[in-house]
Amino acid sequence: MQKFKIGILGIGGVGGYFGGKLAAYYHNSDEVQIIFIARGENKNVIKEQGIKIIALNEQIVAYPALVSDDAQEIGMVDLLICCTKTYQVEEALQGVQACINNNTVILPLLNGVESVERISYLFPNKEVWEGCVYVVSRLERPGIIKKSGNINKLYLGSPYAAKEKLAKVESLLKVDGIDAQVPPNISETVWEKFLFISTMATLTSYLDKSIGQILSNEEYKGLLNDLLNELYAITIAKGISLPANSIQQTFDKMTSFPFDATSSMHSDFQKGTKTEVDSLTGYVVQLGEELNVSVPTYEMMYKKLKTSNT
Numbered sequence: 001m002q003k004f005k006i007g008i009l010g011i012g013g014v015g016g017y018f019g020g021k022l023a024a025y026y027h028n029s030d031e032v033q034i035i036f037i038a039r040g041e042n043k044n045v046i047k048e049q050g051i052k053i054i055a056l057n058e059q060i061v062a063y064p065a066l067v068s069d070d071a072q073e074i075g076m077v078d079l080l081i082c083c084t085k086t087y088q089v090e091e092a093l094q095g096v097q098a099c100i101n102n103n104t105v106i107l108p109l110l111n112g113v114e115s116v117e118r119i120s121y122l123f124p125n126k127e128v129w130e131g132c133v134y135v136v137s138r139l140e141r142p143g144i145i146k147k148s149g150n151i152n153k154l155y156l157g158s159p160y161a162a163k164e165k166l167a168k169v170e171s172l173l174k175v176d177g178i179d180a181q182v183p184p185n186i187s188e189t190v191w192e193k194f195l196f197i198s199t200m201a202t203l204t205s206y207l208d209k210s211i212g213q214i215l216s217n218e219e220y221k222g223l224l225n226d227l228l229n230e231l232y233a234i235t236i237a238k239g240i241s242l243p244a245n246s247i248q249q250t251f252d253k254m255t256s257f258p259f260d261a262t263s264s265m266h267s268d269f270q271k272g273t274k275t276e277v278d279s280l281t282g283y284v285v286q287l288g289e290e291l292n293v294s295v296p297t298y299e300m301m302y303k304k305l306k307t308s309n310t
Helices: 013-025 040-049 086-095 115-122 163-173 186-207 211-215 218-238 246-255 264-271 277-291 296-308
Strands: 004-009 032-037 051-054 059-062 066-068 079-082 105-108 130-141 144-157 179-181
Touching: 004 013, 013 032, 013 051, 013 059, 013 079, 013 130, 013 144, 040 066, 079 086, 086 115, 086 277, 105 115, 105 130, 105 163, 130 186, 144 163, 144 186, 163 179, 186 211, 186 218, 186 246, 186 264, 186 277, 186 296, 211 218, 211 246, 218 246, 218 277, 218 296, 277 296
Parallel strands: 004 032, 004 079, 032 066, 051 144, 079 105, 144 179
Antiparallel strands: 051 059, 130 144
16 A cells, blocks of 8 residues: 655754654554655754654654655655745745645645745645644754644644545644644634734844743733734734634733743844744735735834844
8 A cells, every 4th residue: 555645844843843743653654654855964864863852741753754855756745744934935845846746735834824825826736725833842953853832733724625635634643642633714723823923923033032021021012912903903904804802812822832932033033044024024014005004013123123134
């Protein structure tokens, strides 16, 4: 029987954590094959030593069936989970287009909300689902993933996919503690995540503070509330139907994170590397202009962040 091939593209904090859990679970499987699409030192370390996940209550070392950046060696995959940075997605997918055919499902687990549109433009006749995750994990160094907190949710779906196919992929991913779910409305779920990640990434980066530091300061909380209200107004203008208590739900999600947790964008600013500021902050400013919605706090923070990231 031919194995169901799952390719993980982008072995950073998200891809390394979920990919590592899947690789450990399906290590000796006759039905599922986990492939890491990685390059450079990360690829070399994982090929030799496996990928190590350090979490609160566990440490595991997992060995994918294959670690490669050679599309010909990888071959066709059934499910391609894309976990790159938003600014890398086109280049990364073009590098593995030989692995994608009409039966391949592309599942982006990126921070922004425009990834399906961008991928579908690149591959207009391919099946692209929507997805998002909640997890606090970082690539500490090549081959080492560190996860904090107990949150590891993975949402996936598509209004156009067959229910049987969605159920199969959900069951394949819902293993070893991974909380994989197909929600009733995946677009709403992705925008709920964007309400969370856009505001958190923008404010942690702007203030250079952790989530806990922001939530324990009334002035910072006021700025967070301004961002949340501006982005919520964008969703209304865009016709995205979010629950009326979404802002409070987002506050509640943030309080469930460890005090010193922060956003990956903030970490990238601290390291002086390229960031996702255009997708997570600038995109809201762009939508505000297009939809004639005032987003002054986003505009102010985007201007400062762009200046400091050049």
